[in-house]
Amino acid sequence: MKYDITIVGAGIIGLSIAFQLARRSNLKILVLEKGAAVGEGSTGASSAVCRTRYSIDDMLHLARDGIAAYQDWQTFTGLSNPRAQFHNDGVLWMPGADQGWADTEHARLQAHGIASTVLDDQAFKARFPGLSNCTRSPDLLTGEEHHCQDGGRQLLELDGGYIDPVAAAQDLLEASRKRGVDVLFNAPVADIDYQTGAVKGLTLADGRSIATPMVINAAGPWCRHLFNAAGLASGWDLVPTRIQVLYLDRPKEVTGNIPVTVDMAGGIYFRTQNRGQQLVVSSVLEEDEREAVENPDCYNLQPDDDFRNQKLHILHHRLPALPYRGKIRGYCGLYTVNRDDVHPILGATALPGFWVANGFSGHGFKLAPAIGSMVAQAITGDSLDFDTAVPASLFAIGRQPIAMASRSVLA
DSSP states (O other): BBOEEEEEOSHHHHHHHHHHTTOOOOOEEEOOOOOSSSTTTTTOOOOOOOOOOOSHHHHHHHHHHHHHHHHTHHHHHHHSSSSSBBBBOOOOOOOEEEEHHHHHHHHHHTTTOOOOOEOHHHHHHHHHSSSSOOOOOOOOOOOOOOOOOOOOOOEEEEOOOOOOOOHHHHHHHHHHHTTOEEEESSOEEEEEEEEESSSOOOTTTOOOOOOOOOSEEEEEGHHHHHHHHHHHHOOHHHHHHEEEEEEOOOOTTTOOOOOOEEEETTTEEEEEEEEEEEEEEEEEGGGOOOOSOOOOOOOOOOOOOOHHHHHHHHHHHHTOOOOSSSEOOOOOEEEEETTTSOOOOOEEEESTEEEEOOOTTTHHHHHHHHHHHHHHHHOOOOOOOOOSSSSGGGOOOSSOOOSSSSSSSTO
């Protein structure tokens, strides 16, 4: 088999790159996936929150451009009946007692053309009557109740929301295949041929050989195996990291609109799913993004009791009508955390023909259509609609780490 480009990894990043290449070129493209179907890796466990607010402006622009594709998914994919649908619930940022944060970030978002508003107590209660606007964080040591305090100012991203991650990946798979991309499942890579000083091909675990002058490593938590196969050190501390997520049925007592909510004081985010009938809850704290996983094929898939109890305590504080009943379920997925600056590495490496798209640290899903655009523009030189103007050099493998005040998923 001979291909112009082979992408390793059929998650949302790998498929976005394949689709963006295919929609602007006649290159012969192959995507290899070690799993049996899309969604078995990080993509399937993603909460797929689509928010624009980031600490640095380039990331804000990249998130805006990625989300724009999700908002007009049918046009972007070219599918007449896509599986995924963008849920424009908004993204609510609750900074606790910090009185100035929401207004500062609102002005910043407005300057970049991002629709947002600031809610005082009255506007907040009118818009989200089921949520508490308390500016104090709950006591996680004793669980003791406190007298909630008003007087906060909350930031609402009006165009944010979420989209089903597996459905979106399935749509990209279909759209890519319609444009001539070949996708093979149950096809782990065993080795890469680079003995002549450049990529010449690769070998699958079942012995099949593929001739290709370009390999793009989009293997997520399995990316280090590809670096080793190419005889390269990434130069970055890319760590498969266990991330815990809870979900529960939404009881009838919890009424009103519930946006994607980032409770910065409490350290959680939550959103609805399944047509508003369930709640998904997880952490935004750096301390909950530090559990390294040695083998991405074998790790604990069930949330810890302490994690469950703490996050539920915070959720009850934010949703006061939430009753203490019902089954709490959960699952765990993997981020590939770049511990040097929690931003991805992207583009060509020191080995000619070996490219990388890894280390997304929990940011990858919302950025994926724009990341595909960055890589496709860098390879083909062609631009299309839905493209981002953010250059791929922002995340070049040889760059210096980006200075960050926080190294959590909110960076």
